[in-house]
Amino acid sequence: MNAIMRDPAQSVVYQIYIKSFCDSNGDGIGDLPGITSKLDYLAYLGVDYLWITPFFPSPQRDNGYDVADYCAVDPVYGTMADFDELVAEARSRGIGIMLDMVLCHTSDQHEWFQRALAGEERFRRYYILRDGHGSIGPGDPGEPPTNWQCAFGGSAWQWEPRLGKWYLHLHDVSQPDLDWTNPEVREEMAKVVSFWRERGVAGFRFDVINLISKPEVFEDDTEGLGRRMFSDGPHVHEYLKELVERSGIDGMMTVGELAATDLENCVRYTNPAEHELGQVFSFHHLKVDYAGGDKWALAEPDIARLREIFASWQEGMQAGGGHNALFWCNHDQPRAITRFGGRGQVGKPGGSWDHVGKMLAVCTHLMQGVPYVFEGEELGQTNAGFASIDDVRDVESLNNYRILVEKGASEDEALEVIRERSRDNGRTPMQWTAGPAAGFTTGEPWIGVPENHELINVEAEQGRAGSMLEFYRGLIQMRHTLDVVSRGRVGFVEACESAPRAIVYERWLEGDAAAAARAAGQPVRLLVACSFDAEPCRVKPVRADGGVVALDGAEVLVDTYADDAVRVGEDSLELRPHEAVVLSLA
Ligand code: NOJ
Ligand code: CA
Numbered sequence: 001m002n003a004i005m006r007d008p009a010q011s012v013v014y015q016i017y018i019k020s021f022c023d024s025n026g027d028g029i030g031d032l033p034g035i036t037s038k039l040d041y042l043a044y045l046g047v048d049y050l051w052i053t054p055f056f057p058s059p060q061r062d063n064g065y066d067v068a069d070y071c072a073v074d075p076v077y078g079t080m081a082d083f084d085e086l087v088a089e090a091r092s093r094g095i096g097i098m099l100d101m102v103l104c105h106t107s108d109q110h111e112w113f114q115r116a117l118a119g120e121e122r123f124r125r126y127y128i129l130r131d132g133h134g135s136i137g138p139g140d141p142g143e144p145p146t147n148w149q150c151a152f153g154g155s156a157w158q159w160e161p162r163l164g165k166w167y168l169h170l171h172d173v174s175q176p177d178l179d180w181t182n183p184e185v186r187e188e189m190a191k192v193v194s195f196w197r198e199r200g201v202a203g204f205r206f207d208v209i210n211l212i213s214k215p216e217v218f219e220d221d222t223e224g225l226g227r228r229m230f231s232d233g234p235h236v237h238e239y240l241k242e243l244v245e246r247s248g249i250d251g252m253m254t255v256g257e258l259a260a261t262d263l264e265n266c267v268r269y270t271n272p273a274e275h276e277l278g279q280v281f282s283f284h285h286l287k288v289d290y291a292g293g294d295k296w297a298l299a300e301p302d303i304a305r306l307r308e309i310f311a312s313w314q315e316g317m318q319a320g321g322g323h324n325a326l327f328w329c330n331h332d333q334p335r336a337i338t339r340f341g342g343r344g345q346v347g348k349p350g351g352s353w354d355h356v357g358k359m360l361a362v363c364t365h366l367m368q369g370v371p372y373v374f375e376g377e378e379l380g381q382t383n384a385g386f387a388s389i390d391d392v393r394d395v396e397s398l399n400n401y402r403i404l405v406e407k408g409a410s411e412d413e414a415l416e417v418i419r420e421r422s423r424d425n426g427r428t429p430m431q432w433t434a435g436p437a438a439g440f441t442t443g444e445p446w447i448g449v450p451e452n453h454e455l456i457n458v459e460a461e462q463g464r465a466g467s468m469l470e471f472y473r474g475l476i477q478m479r480h481t482l483d484v485v486s487r488g489r490v491g492f493v494e495a496c497e498s499a500p501r502a503i504v505y506e507r508w509l510e511g512d513a514a515a516a517a518r519a520a521g522q523p524v525r526l527l528v529a530c531s532f533d534a535e536p537c538r539v540k541p542v543r544a545d546g547g548v549v550a551l552d553g554a555e556v557l558v559d560t561y562a563d564d565a566v567r568v569g570e571d572s573l574e575l576r577p578h579e580a581v582v583l584s585l586a
Contacts, residue, residue, distance in 0.1 A: 005048070005049075005096045005202055008253050008278060008279075009370075010048075010486040011049060011479070012047050012048055012365075012372075012479055013048065013051055013325075013370060013371070013373070014042060014049070014051070014372075014373050014374075015053070015330055015374045015375060016035060016050055016052045017030075017331040018030050018031065018032070018054075018077060020427050020428065020440070020446075021038070021375055021429075021430050022430065022432070023442075023443065026441060027441075027443055028441050028444045029076055029077075029441075029446050030077075030440070030441075031055075031076070031077045032073070032078035032079075032083055032086050033085075035086055036086045036089050039086075039095065040093075042095060045476065046480065047373065049098050049203060049253055050090065050095060050098065051205045051255075051372070052099060053065075053100050054100045055077035055078070055083075056068070056071075056072060056074060057074045058074055058109075059107055059109050059174065061174040061175070062172050062175060062395055063394075065171070065175070065207060066102075066105075066106075066109075066172065066174050066175050067102050067110065068107045068110050068111075069111070070195075071196075084199070084200070087201065091200070091202075096201070097203075098201065098204055098205055098253060099201050099204055099205070101192065101196075101206050103192070104177060104208045104209065104211050104212050105176055105178060106176060106178060107175065108173075108176055113126075113176055117162045117163065118162075119162075124163065125179065125182050126179060126184070126185055127167050127168075127177065127178065128178075129163055129167050130157075130165060130166050130218065131145065131165060132144065132159065133145055133146075138164055141159040144157035144159075144166060145166055145218055146218050146220050146226065147220045147221060147225075147226065148225065149226060150169055150171055151171050152171060152396040152399050152400075153402075153403050154173075156168055156226060157169070158173050170230065171208075177211075180213055180214075181235070186239060186243065186246075190243055191247075193247035193249060197247060197249055197252070202252065203253030203254055203278070204252070204253075204254050204255075205254070205256075206254065206255070206256045206277070207257055208258075209240065209258065209277075210232045210233075210236055210256065210269075211230055211231060212239055213230075213232075213234055213235040213236040213238075216234060227260045228260065231258075231259055231261060232261055232262070237274070240269070240277065241274070252278070254278040254279075255278055255279045255281060255325050255370070255372075256269055256280050256281070257280075257281045258280050258281060259283070260283075263313060263320075266282060266322055267316070268322075270317070270323040271322050272321070273321070278323060278370075279369060280323070280324065281325045281327065281330075281372075282324075285306055285309045285313075286328075288305045289301040295421055296400050296404060297417075301340055301532070303532045304501075306503065307492070307503045314368055314492065314505070315490065315492065317368075318368060318489065318490055323369055323370070324367070324369035324370075325372055326370060326371045326372065327372040327374070329373075329374035330426060332426065333425075334383050334421060334423075334426065335381055335425050335426060336377075337353065337381075338382045338425070340356050340360060341532070341534060341578065342354075342355070342357055342578075346382060346452050346455070346456070347380070347456045349466060352534065352578055353380060353382070355578035356578045357380040357468050357471075358468065358560035359530050359531065359560050359579065360530075362528065362530055362582060363503060363528070365476075365478070366475075366505075366507065366526065366528045366582060367490065367505070368490040368507070373476075374426065375430050376431060378472040378473075379458060379461055381428070381430075381431060381456060382450065383420070384419075384422075384428045384448065385451075386418065386419050386422065386424070389411070389415055389418065391447075392422055392424050393424055394424045396422075397418050397422040397423060401418050404417060427447060428447055428449060428450055429441070429445050429449050431449070431450075431456055432457055432458045433453075433459045434453065434455075434457055434460065437449050438453035438457060439457070439458075439459070456468075474558070478558075482522055483509060483513060483517050483522060484523050484525070487509070488507035488509050488526070490505055490506070490507055491505065491506050493505060493527075493542060493543050493549060494541070494542045495529070495539045495540070496538075496540040496541075496542060498539075499531065499539045499575070500537075501533035502529060502533065503530045503532065504527065504528065504529045505527075506525065506526065506527055506541075506543075508526070509524050523584035525584070525585040526583065526585065527541060527549060527554070527583045528582050529580065531575040531576075531577070533575075533578070534577050536575065536576050537574075537575050539572060539573045539575055540572040540573075541571075541573075551571055551572070551573060551585070552570045554568055554585050555584045555586075556568070556581060556582075556583060557582045558582035559581050559582075560579055560581070561576060561579055
């Protein structure tokens, strides 16, 4: 039986990093049947769509983001029959499956690249091949064609004698970029997306999709590492429109992952009139703790900057008719709860772990857009605390550890940076139980399980009042049931000098929508106040036009401290350390 899928505007998406979610056969690697076995849990949590990271055949140099065959299932993750069963079982619970489309590059093991290596001209034209800078003729590599750096450290170009050219790889050397100026490539990609749509998936996430259009002229970036030369390139909107139209996915649940993008482009990507994408992931808010913009240099999060970013993206996308994906965590990020100060009393109620986790959840789940929950975030899973570089698996982390040491850091110093910044922090197994390997596998997990799984796990939190899991469940229900959350307008307010580390915004309904909500006894205007401060603060909300927000008569809808002790005055509100409060305004 097919249940009806929820409208994206009222939906919450759950991201599954397949390798680490649930292992059904004891080989230590999560798989498709493992996901199917946990659908009742996901239905209990209340999520509407599951974005599943790539499970296609792959040499796994970048954990599946190096695809060797787009239209098959890697045997390590199961079979096509397992996939069909997952889709059907999810659908019967009202849950849609979203697939991860990695269309910017292939694996070097993909048949297309192999045939290019073998000299087939047709497939050489699938990739971006160039002569070297200063090359004196065939066979002489010279220098890389430009100074662009790849995302994982080092040059974005690789000399390949079998091609007699350098090939571009914006990620790992094993991930050659496809040439989207070639109409055959665009057609192949539309076929891939159609293939999965026809198999019954409900939506798609598009990996680094704003990198598919490279500049007309390849030249050195004199100001940086090349990013600005190939992000949101000249034909990106045209290629996306073509892809969407040809594959028949307009109006489906889609989200693009965008590297180093800007607001103007994101409005275009997601305004429905453009027929490109449903929502976008942008990453500016997750760089507020990069010292000088360098991911591998540690700093405390700059909350004033975070507030500015949220305000400009929320209000700017609203003004342009665009749509944000809302998130703190994914498989490329350290765990936000650790990052924003939740290191105290881990796994227990009442400390900074508990307060930061819930505050972060309120902060994004009440915004305008579609919230994404990353596996384990709803439990309060933390960074892994890697004790040795040998415990780290990720290619980006290992490359950058080496680069830090080459630049003169001691091994301990380099490890400290990797411990905070490694993508593997988000990739440790989902914590199901307090038992061996956190109930993720009966075998040896492919990556270590944090010790705190003894306290932080589904078994301990499901059905326990006040747990992180139940708190997330409540927020998901709010988006399903309250129009002001799913459809309301958004506006940021100043929190005033006594609360420099608070982020405060309003959501409200207007006109008929407001009247309908009022008639249904639903709130019409909310004030959401989130303190990122480890000290208490007083918020006196003032709108952009100078108007004071009247708080008398406000009703407390959510309080992360849950003790009925919220202190609301006529025009100000006290927040305790890392507290978040949602008020329904009279
Ligand atoms: C973004 C993915 O999320 C990340 O895991 C991957 O390494 C790169 N894109 C390259 O595909
Ligand atoms: Ca397995």
